[in-house]
Amino acid sequence: NLEKVEKRVRTTCPYCGVGCQIELLVQDGKIVRSNGVEGVLPNDGRLCVKGRFGYEFVHSPERLTKPLIRKNGELVEATWDEALTLIATKFSELKEKYGPDSLAGYASAKCTNEDNYIFQKFIRTVFGTNNIDYCTRLCHASTVTAMLKSIGDGAGSNSIEDFETTDCLIVTGNNIIETHPITATYVKRGAAKGMKIIVIDPKWTPLVAYATIWLQPRLGTDVALLNGMVREIIANNWVDHSFIESRVEGGMQAFLELKELVEKYTPEVTEKITGVPAQKIKDAARIYATAKTAMVATGMGMSQQVTGTHNVFSLLNMILVTGKIGKERCGIDPPRGQNNVQGATDVGCHPAMYPGYIPVSDVENRRKVAQVWGVPFERLSDRPGLTTVEIIQAAYHGKIKGLYIMGENPMISDPNLNHTEEALQKLDFLVVQDIFHTETTRFAHVVLPASSWAEKNGTFVNSDRRVLRVRKAVDCPGDAREDWRIIHELAARMGKPMPNYRNEAEIFDELAMVTPIIAGISHARLEEHGIQWPCPTPEHPGTSTLYTDRFNTPTGKAKLFPVEHVDQTERATPEYPFILNSGRILYHYHTGTMSRRNKTLTNFTNHPYVIIHPNDASKLGVKTGERVRITSSRGTLETQVHIADEVLEGELFMPWHYTEAQVNRLTRDELDPYSRIAPFKISAVKVEVL
Numbered sequence: 062n063l064e065k066v067e068k069r070v071r072t073t074c075p076y077c078g079v080g081c082q083i084e085l086l087v088q089d090g091k092i093v094r095s096n097g098v099e100g101v102l103p104n105d106g107r108l109c110v111k112g113r114f115g116y117e118f119v120h121s122p123e124r125l126t127k128p129l130i131r132k133n134g135e136l137v138e139a140t141w142d143e144a145l146t147l148i149a150t151k152f153s154e155l156k157e158k159y160g161p162d163s164l165a166g167y168a169s170a171k172c173t174n175e176d177n178y179i180f181q182k183f184i185r186t187v188f189g190t191n192n193i194d195y196c197t198r199l200c201h202a203s204t205v206t207a208m209l210k211s212i213g214d215g216a217g218s219n220s221i222e223d224f225e226t227t228d229c230l231i232v233t234g235n236n237i238i239e240t241h242p243i244t245a246t247y248v249k250r251g252a253a254k255g256m257k258i259i260v261i262d263p264k265w266t267p268l269v270a271y272a273t274i275w276l277q278p279r280l281g282t283d284v285a286l287l288n289g290m291v292r293e294i295i296a297n298n299w300v301d302h303s304f305i306e307s308r309v310e311g312g313m314q315a316f317l318e319l320k321e322l323v324e325k326y327t328p329e330v331t332e333k334i335t336g337v338p339a340q341k342i343k344d345a346a347r348i349y350a351t352a353k354t355a356m357v358a359t360g361m362g363m364s365q366q367v368t369g370t371h372n373v374f375s376l377l378n379m380i381l382v383t384g385k386i387g388k389e390r391c392g393i394d395p396p397r398g399q400n401n402v403q404g405a406t407d408v409g410c411h412p413a414m415y416p417g418y419i420p421v422s423d424v425e426n427r428r429k430v431a432q433v434w435g436v437p438f439e440r441l442s443d444r445p446g447l448t449t450v451e452i453i454q455a456a457y458h459g460k461i462k463g464l465y466i467m468g469e470n471p472m473i474s475d476p477n478l479n480h481t482e483e484a485l486q487k488l489d490f491l492v493v494q495d496i497f498h499t500e501t502t503r504f505a506h507v508v509l510p511a512s513s514w515a516e517k518n519g520t521f522v523n524s525d526r527r528v529l530r531v532r533k534a535v536d537c538p539g540d541a542r543e544d545w546r547i548i549h550e551l552a553a554r555m556g557k558p559m560p561n562y563r564n565e566a567e568i569f570d571e572l573a574m575v576t577p578i579i580a581g582i583s584h585a586r587l588e589e590h591g592i593q594w595p596c597p598t599p600e601h602p603g604t605s606t607l608y609t610d611r612f613n614t615p616t617g618k619a620k621l622f623p624v625e626h627v628d629q630t631e632r633a634t635p636e637y638p639f640i641l642n643s644g645r646i647l648y649h650y651h652t653g654t655m656s657r658r659n660k661t662l663t664n665f666t667n668h669p670y671v672i673i674h675p676n677d678a679s680k681l682g683v684k685t686g687e688r689v690r691i692t693s694s695r696g697t698l699e700t701q702v703h704i705a706d707e708v709l710e711g712e713l714f715m716p717w718h719y720t721e722a723q724v725n726r727l728t729r730d731e732l733d734p735y736s737r738i739a740p741f742k743i744s745a746v747k748v749e750v751l
């Protein structure tokens with residue numbers, strides 16, 4: 062009954078990185094409905110099923126409402142005073158005994174910029190280390206690493222609405238209809254108007270129905286495929302010579318080096334490596350290179366491999382030789398998985414970079430930051446910290462003693478979970494701050510009840526660099542508190558108090574002082590609509606397309622990185638004859654902490670499965686609905702079979718949201734040497750019928 066609605070609060074969706082603007086209707090202190098906000102980008106009134114119905118978790122009876130302390134092996138309720146005193150004492154003791162680098166923190170892509178900014182400030186100034194990272198390391202780290210080196214920014218170069226108006230779109234390793242549904246609505250509209258869509262994916266996705274062409278390479282052969290496309294582009298002189306001469310470092314000399322490297326990737330050789338027919342490779346190269354404008358959306362399929370950085374380099378090489386970047390409706394856009402995965406890195410939750418992507422080694426920036434933060438310059442470490450998986454590996458080897466996790470659930474999201482589990486058990490002290498019990502709180506010494514997105518003010522940054530307001534709609538349940546207030550209190554109890562911020566707008570103002578890309582933004586400016594960074598001054602309108610005048614590299618030019626295809630380090634063997642791929646589905650979200658506590662979403666689907674090709678199923682003698690055991694050299698799980706020709710023979714696919722069948726029991730923690738990402742997409746496994 063809408064007449065009983067007490068208030069309507071405009072905020073930003075808590076799920077994917079599209080950043081849809083929603084209006085929460087509140088009655089009797091509870092959210093009763095979620096509507097899309099019309100006339101405002103990026104969604105203009107549209108919402109997917111998660112934005113429309115996914116708020117139910119906020120009022121779940123399973124919410125954490127009291128701090129919990131482990132006593133005699135059990136987590137028992139405690140007061141805030143008891144919990145914070147214990148945490149401050151334990152972390153201080155560990156720092157004193159083993160040094161600042163024995164401590165680490167996981168920030169959260171589900172928390173606001175203000176929460177994350179305060180969290181990284183805490184890790185840097187109170188712990189005194191740069192050991193801070195979060196889930197971006199598990200998703201787009203290699204994309205960002207390659208983009209930073211090649212073009213100078215790791216963020217998407219265009220606006221979400223450009224997905225409708227570009228002439229050609231390559232979607233590679235990204236199930237965009239299920240993972241970024243509202244961005245996909247722009248793509249579908251573009252397709253209806255004649256946009257050419259090239260899907261590159263080893264697994265069928267719903268976008269294939271809209272595609273001009275679908276290239277289905279074998280898992281782990283992306284570099285070969287893209288080198289093959291670049292060779293075809295060069296062979297047909299679809300190259301933008303003037304762009305290369307004026308905007309690429311080394312000009313034609315650098316181009317000739319790339320040309321020489323890709324020469325061996327003839328369509329026939331590329332077909333042999335990738336399994337993609339030579340004619341399709343030629344067609345895709347022609348469609349992309351000859352389009353007037355073209356964009357690329359790249360996802361986890363490209364990044365979550367030990368060759369992830371090289372995969373994205375090869376993609377960027379193709380973009381640069383055709384000059385399809387630095388102008389409207391041309392560029393590269395990595396749609397972000399979580400709502401604030403862009404923002405958390407922007408505000409400094411990175412082991413090697415301060416807010417605004419400034420290296421920790423930059424002395425001048427450290428001096429400026431120390432002054433703004435009011436801390437001695439010497440307190441800020443110039444040593445890059447450990448990344449997410451490295452923190453776990455260091456805990457396993459006894460080098461990390463204390464870990465503070467805010468809103469992350471590594472016991473589902475990290476690779477090689479059996480190893481992660483052992484590492485967490487070895488910690489002297491683990492604090493988890495979250496809104497629910499998770500698979501990770503089982504190992505915590507203290508659990509702190511935090512606020513959901515609907516209970517806090519602040520900002521998120523979406524996939525097109527749009528800073529968007531988050532507004533409080535309802536109160537926290539029980540004794541739960543806003544994340545930044547918990548961290549703020551802890552800093553004081555550890556003897557290093559932060560300023561007395563009166564509200565989140567004041568935190569943002571401080572953040573803007575140390576983050577040049579958002580220096581011109583304030584909460585007040587975001588009242589009506591979001592602003593895309595870079596926005597250097599209060600008068601600046603924001604930037605919809607990047608690199609129109611220069612790339613954000615030291616020289617202002619982009620850089621080609623010729624890279625060779627190499628075989629994956631883990632391949633099918635007689636013992637483990639299948640390659641397992643993993644990913645997301647429409648109705649669930651990451652580790653399931655939020656989406657699986659929504660009745661509406663779980664009514665759609667709520668059980669794990671593995672997709673097996675019909676020919677493999679017939680060889681195994683298994684039918685849809687039957688159960689199988691899947692085993693890698695790291696671990697094992699049991700799940701239900703779904704037979705479909707969505708995957709190639711010899712390849713499997715599983716959604717990774719489900720605790721009942723934890724895919725990451727099977728994955729590896731071998732890392733890409735440049736980005737330190739783990740290869741979630743490629744695990745050799747065997748299948749046994751139960």
Ligand code: SF4
Nearest residue numbers: 074076077081109112
């Ligand atoms: Fe939320 Fe993403 Fe769906 Fe938009 S597309 S409603 S941001 S989950």
